[in-house]
Structure formats: structure tokens, C-alpha cells
Amino acid sequence: MLLEVSGLHAGYGELEVLRGISLTVEAGEMVAVLGPNGAGKSTLLRTISRIDTNVRSGSIRFDGHDLLRASTVQGVGFGCLHVPEGRQLFTELSVDDNIRLGAYSVDRKTIEADVAAVYAQFPVLAERKSQTAFSLSGGEQQMLAIGRALMARPRMLMLDEPSTGLAPQVVEVIFGILAGLKRSGTAVLIVEQNAYLTLQHADRAYVLENGEIALSGTASELSADPRVRAIYLGGSPDEA
Amino acid sequence: MIARLRADTRTLPILALIVVAFGIFAAGNATFAQAGTYAAIFSIAAIGLSLLLGNVNQISLGAAGFFGIGAYAVASLTTWWNLPAWLSWPLATLIGITGATIVGLGLGFIALRFRGHYLAMATLTFGLICAGIFHETKFLGGAIGIEDIPYPRFGALTISGYPAYWFAWILALGIALLTLNLLRGRSGRAFEAIRNDELAAEVLGVPTRRYKILAFAYSGALAGLAGAVYAAFLGIVVPDAVGPQLSFSLLLMVVLGGSGGVSGALIGAALLGFLDISGHQFENTREVVYGVLVIAVVIAAPNGAFGLIRSRFRPGHPERSAEGRVVEGQPRSSTFALPLDKLGVTSSVVEVAHVTQRFGGLVAVNDVSFTLTRGTLTSLIGPNGAGKTTLFNAISGIGRPTEGRVTIGGIDVTGRQPHRVAALGVGRTFQNARLFGEMTVLENVIAGAFRTEHTSFGADLFALPSSRRSEREATDRARDTLVRLGLEPLASTLAKDLAFGDRRRVELARATASNPWLLLVDEPAAGLNAGERATLTADLLKLRDAGMTLLLIEHDMRLVMSISERVMVLKFGTMIADGTADAVRNDPAVVAAYLGTAG
Numbered sequence: 001m002l003l004e005v006s007g008l009h010a011g012y013g014e015l016e017v018l019r020g021i022s023l024t025v026e027a028g029e030m031v032a033v034l035g036p037n038g039a040g041k042s043t044l045l046r047t048i049s050r051i052d053t054n055v056r057s058g059s060i061r062f063d064g065h066d067l068l069r070a071s072t073v074q075g076v077g078f079g080c081l082h083v084p085e086g087r088q089l090f091t092e093l094s095v096d097d098n099i100r101l102g103a104y105s106v107d108r109k110t111i112e113a114d115v116a117a118v119y120a121q122f123p124v125l126a127e128r129k130s131q132t133a134f135s136l137s138g139g140e141q142q143m144l145a146i147g148r149a150l151m152a153r154p155r156m157l158m159l160d161e162p163s164t165g166l167a168p169q170v171v172e173v174i175f176g177i178l179a180g181l182k183r184s185g186t187a188v189l190i191v192e193q194n195a196y197l198t199l200q201h202a203d204r205a206y207v208l209e210n211g212e213i214a215l216s217g218t219a220s221e222l223s224a225d226p227r228v229r230a231i232y233l234g235g236s237p238d239e240a
Numbered sequence: 241m242i243a244r245l246r247a248d249t250r251t252l253p254i255l256a257l258i259v260v261a262f263g264i265f266a267a268g269n270a271t272f273a274q275a276g277t278y279a280a281i282f283s284i285a286a287i288g289l290s291l292l293l294g295n296v297n298q299i300s301l302g303a304a305g306f307f308g309i310g311a312y313a314v315a316s317l318t319t320w321w322n323l324p325a326w327l328s329w330p331l332a333t334l335i336g337i338t339g340a341t342i343v344g345l346g347l348g349f350i351a352l353r354f355r356g357h358y359l360a361m362a363t364l365t366f367g368l369i370c371a372g373i374f375h376e377t378k379f380l381g382g383a384i385g386i387e388d389i390p391y392p393r394f395g396a397l398t399i400s401g402y403p404a405y406w407f408a409w410i411l412a413l414g415i416a417l418l419t420l421n422l423l424r425g426r427s428g429r430a431f432e433a434i435r436n437d438e439l440a441a442e443v444l445g446v447p448t449r450r451y452k453i454l455a456f457a458y459s460g461a462l463a464g465l466a467g468a469v470y471a472a473f474l475g476i477v478v479p480d481a482v483g484p485q486l487s488f489s490l491l492l493m494v495v496l497g498g499s500g501g502v503s504g505a506l507i508g509a510a511l512l513g514f515l516d517i518s519g520h521q522f523e524n525t526r527e528v529v530y531g532v533l534v535i536a537v538v539i540a541a542p543n544g545a546f547g548l549i550r551s552r553f554r555p556g557h558p559e560r561s562a563e564g565r566v567v568e569g570q571p572r573s574s575t576f577a578l579p580l581d582k583l584g585v586t587s588s589v590v591e592v593a594h595v596t597q598r599f600g601g602l603v604a605v606n607d608v609s610f611t612l613t614r615g616t617l618t619s620l621i622g623p624n625g626a627g628k629t630t631l632f633n634a635i636s637g638i639g640r641p642t643e644g645r646v647t648i649g650g651i652d653v654t655g656r657q658p659h660r661v662a663a664l665g666v667g668r669t670f671q672n673a674r675l676f677g678e679m680t681v682l683e684n685v686i687a688g689a690f691r692t693e694h695t696s697f698g699a700d701l702f703a704l705p706s707s708r709r710s711e712r713e714a715t716d717r718a719r720d721t722l723v724r725l726g727l728e729p730l731a732s733t734l735a736k737d738l739a740f741g742d743r744r745r746v747e748l749a750r751a752t753a754s755n756p757w758l759l760l761v762d763e764p765a766a767g768l769n770a771g772e773r774a775t776l777t778a779d780l781l782k783l784r785d786a787g788m789t790l791l792l793i794e795h796d797m798r799l800v801m802s803i804s805e806r807v808m809v810l811k812f813g814t815m816i817a818d819g820t821a822d823a824v825r826n827d828p829a830v831v832a833a834y835l836g837t838a839g
Contacts, residue, residue, distance in 0.1 A: 017767065
């Protein structure tokens, strides 16, 4: 078990967003967290990364470490990497600088080799090495965000809505990259709005509703489950 | 807010007693009497600055400019014209105050463009410009200034020396009383609302720009009056005395005493006045002492001396009132009286026609049109970034649509300021419940009834019957609203102390206190638990049944589908569906927008 979240209650200030979340991610597994707006998907990732949220109760264990007792930076050191919503690149800096900024938690000696590996994986970034991140297309920016995260040698990559604003073909490319990571043993925890597409690529998924896990199962089970649609659009599942 | 004003009002007689006691004590001591007189004069200007800083949250480093206008008006006019003594000084003072008020209106208008440290810079520049003008103007005496200004004289009484002490303090305490009147009325509530949250104040119908300008003008007028008194009592005005140094001293008084209201300003002016006499021996190190003092106050007592005194009077949390106390007073009516019929509108409340909103290259809302019928509840849904809140903003005047038209009750409101749209009967709530944290629940809801009040700045200042009546009516209306939504047990709780779910309900109460006929509700259920959602649903239906037209942005689909007569769906700014809940839920385009398509 790489990531184990159990009984997590968390939110912002007095506002409780997550009301008892339990989930697991195994090494080399791609797990999706789905659900309508405001269900708590991003808050879950932010809580695992310990950004801005208050944890009331529950636990988060990652590779044997208690993440609730670790700082965001320590979490990165354990290999738990967050590619946030909107990519959050350093847009004024060059592509190369952005990639190197991802290497703060690892040994200096391996940096050059890692940079080369990222460029090998994303040749388009190598071509645009000295351009500012701002000048990249949406898909290239998403690749850069992933490439930057890879510099920290993640054991698990958490992505928040990587498909936002991207054309369908570009989304396919991103999912292709994630599939490659998975094969190399890196776990992927992905939050997505595009439920049906994500279910085609993920191994398992959890569907959040109002901060609770309403459904969970393998991707193929959930693809066929009418309750998923009822959660997104209201109404009872039998109508659907 | 009221708690703070009450403490202020109660402190004023104590301060008056101290003034009298000191006056008697200083009868034989010219140095003490003079120091006391200066404290009174500076406190008049400090009250204006305290209101600006502590009640409206606008900083000014240019107060000396207004002080100079008043001082030079008196100095130049009384030495130039030959009017009878009883008329000369009062008339010159009036002219000085008028001049300072007009310049204050101008500065206020300019200040609307600045915030925070930019505002500080802008006002500092204003002060420097004034000092430069006084210094360089020949007929104002240039660098030497104006000497031999006649003392004010009324019959046999010449106001200088010891009598000046009493005269100055009567004036200062009088100004303090008037300022308290102002703060207690509708104007004061508008100031407090602006201080807490400008945007929320604006959508409740508070013309925030006008009130900010008024606050600058009032503060300018008081500084002008202080300058006019100063010139007459001292008999000499030099440009250096009304330079930036004075602006800093006045600000120091306010920070030292505690900004907001009047007592802090009076205490601060007195404290600094006595530091000045006792500090004569270390004249050269005065700035250093003041600097250290400011740092110490900001760290140790951010609410100033008056803040410390207030917290002594009431140990613990001075502004927190007993929770759960039911307010007195009977709710008289629980029905809505909508102004809709007066406007001759019977069915179509709001009409959105071909509205497009672009931000740079992004089209946030794309050619959206719809009409809402009176007394209906419609929901606006769509994935994140669909443009729902942008559309709300376009209707309520927060953003001017790039193209298209918004009509409320047949009146074109496209691009009108939010408070003007609110005045036509449009209420709204925000995703993050923008309550006025430092005000109680009741005060928040009274602020919500702002546009139904009929009183003016002047009526508030002199506490005229029209101002008091208007206050009473607004308070009654606010209480009725609280009763209607079952919130009266929370009436005296400070908004910042409310539980999350209650914040949303209080915001709804505030938005409905003025009986709007169109209510825009932005994500009311976000963060609520099941019980709170049920209460919210009941509240929304109650408002609709009372004849309000509701437009709801909400992500909780169970809530949306159970209470909406009509659901409109936006995706990337475009309306992709509009119909009954069932029709929309089964629309393939809506399913794809929410769940995506496979492959």
C-alpha cells in the first residue's frame, strides 16, 4: 500500500469539505477521483499535500510515513508529488528553469541525468528549452508541469484536472504519458471532471459527493454504473 | 459596531470631566493652559482622520493640507478685511471650512483610484503640494507666513490665553458629539459596511464611491476648522507648521489613541500634546521618540489607548455580546411588500438579451439570452468555469457586459453601478458569504435595508428626527427579516463569530431585508450539511412563495433538481440547455458537459 487515507475529515477554517474519506492507492496503479463541482476532489489533493487545509481527524499514510506530521516539502521528499490545478508554472521563467526548479528535493548529482530523462520523454520541451513557460501551448504547459514534478522522482503523482482547457487529442497525449508513468511503477492519483474519458484509462475510481465517497470500484464497473450519472446530475439512478 | 460606538459615547462624558478638571487646575499656569488648547485644536482634526482611517479604512497622510487651508483662510482674510470683530473670524472660518471641504471632495474623488500604500502616497503628495503652495505664495507671506492675526473677539471677550482653552474644548467636544451622531446613523453604517467589504456594501445599494468622497470631505472640513481655530488663537501661521510633519503628528495621535470614532482621537491628541510639553528638553530626538512610540503601539496595543481602556471595562472579548439573546420587539408583519407593482411590471422581471462578456481573448459568457418570470425559481448550472458567476456580475452591475443588454423591470441597467442596480430591487449573495464581520447579525441586516432608508448625511450629523425615524424603521424591518428566517436568536452575535452554515443564512437575510424582487443566490449550499441544506431549501421556497424571483447558481444537483421550476445550463459561456429539471437532466449535451464523453 503506497497511499492510505482513512477517515479523513478536513476543510478550510470552519468549513468541513471532506467528511470521512478513506481510499488507497497501490504502487503502479492509476486511481481516479471523480465527482461534481464542489464535491471535495481538489481539497482531497490539497490535504494530502497539506496546502491550506485544516485536518480535523483521520490519517494519511504514504509509503510508511505519516503525512499529517510532515510538511509539504517533506512530503515531496517522500515522493508524493502534486501537479496542481491550472499547472502553476513559473510563467516568466524558461522551460529549462521550470524543470530544474522541480529538483530541489533530490540529490544534486543526479539532476543532469534527470533533466536529460525528462527531455527524452518530452522532446517538444527540449525544443523549447529556452522559451518562457508562458509562451507554451496549453498541452505543452501541462507536459512541463508533469516534467517538473518528475524531477523530484515521484513514487506517486497527483494531478488536478490535467485536461482542463485542452483539445481532445492533446488530452489523449497526456493520458498516454500517464500510462507510461504507470508502467514504470509510478502511481497516479488523478482528479478529473471528464469522468467517462478518465474511466477509460484508470484502474479504479472513487466518486465523491458532498465530501463523502458515494461510489467506488474498478473503472469498468463504474463506467457501466448509472449511479455515477445520477450523482453528477441529480435524480434517481433508475431514471437514467 | 454599535458596541464600539456605545463605549465611545460612554467615554465622552468622562473625557469632558477630565477637560474641566484640567481647565480648573491649569487656571494659573499659562504653559498647561496652552498645551490643553492645542490638544483641543488638534483633536478636531484628529477626529476627522480617525473617522477616515478607523471607520472607512482610508489612510490620509495629507491632513495638514486641509489644516493649512483653514489656517491661511483665517490668517489672510482677517488681516486683510475690516469687518466687525464678531463677524471677522467666524466668517473667515466658514470660508476656510468651505474651501477645505471642496478640496476634500476633490481629493476624495482622486483617492477612489488608489488603495493601500498608493493612497498613502497620493495623500502625502497632496500634503506636500499644499505645503509648497503656502511656502511659495507671495500674498500668503511666503516662507515667513502671516503674523499679527487678530484674536477672535465677541464683545468684551477676547479669545486668547486661558479663555481659549474653554472655547477650543467646547468646539472639540461639540464636533465629537456631531461625529458620533453621524456614525450612529445610516451614514455610519454605510462607512462600516465599506470598511468591512466594499463590494458587498455596493450590491446592497450603498453608493460606496459617494460615501468615500464624503468621508474625505468631512475629514477635510474638520482639519480646516482646526486650522482656522489654530491661526486665530496662535496669532501667527508659518508654512512649516502646516507641513507634512503635522500630517504625521495627526496620524500619530489617531494611532496612539485608537482609530475609529472620537474618543481615541481625543485621547491621542491629549497624550501627544503632553508629550510635546514634557519633551521640550529633547527637542532634537522627538522624531525618534515618536517613531519608537508608533512601533510600540502597533505591536502592543493595535487598537490604541482607547482600545486598551475599552478592553479594561469589559474583560474578555469586549465586542462579543451575550450569544443567543432574543431581541426585544414584536415582529409586526411577515409579508413582503414588493415595489414591483408600482413599476407596473407584472410578469417579466429580468431580461438578459444577447449578453457576451470577454476578458481579453477569453469569452466567459457567449451570447446568453433569457427572461425570468416573477415569482419563479430558476437554477443556473454548469461545470467549473462555465461563466455562471460572470453572468451574475453582469446582471448585478459588477462587470459591464462586452455586448448585450440587461433589463430589470423594463429598465435598461446594462453597465450601471451595482448600487444603482440594487436600488431597482436586485439582491445577491456571494459564493463566499461576504458578511460584514465586525458588525452584528442585526447590523448586517439593517445594512441590507440601506436602500429603503430615507435620510441624509446632514440629517444624520445633527441627529434630526428624520434620521432617527429612518433608523427605527430600518431596524424594525431588519428584525422582521430575522424573524421571517428564524434567525432572531443570533441578532446580537458578531458576524465573524457565526458558524459557517449560519453565515450563509444571515447573508440571505441581509440580501432580502430590502425586499428585492430579483434575488441572485450564488452557491448557497456549498459547505452546508444535510440539515442546513434542508433549512436552506425551505428558506428559498419561502422567499419564492412570497413573490420574489430567484436565480440560483448551485452545484448540489439534488437541491437544484428538487426545487427549480426551470434549469439553465452553461458550458464555456454558452447556454446549452434550458428547460425543466427532468428535460435538462436527460439532455445528451448536458450529460456530456458534466461527465465528458468516452473517447
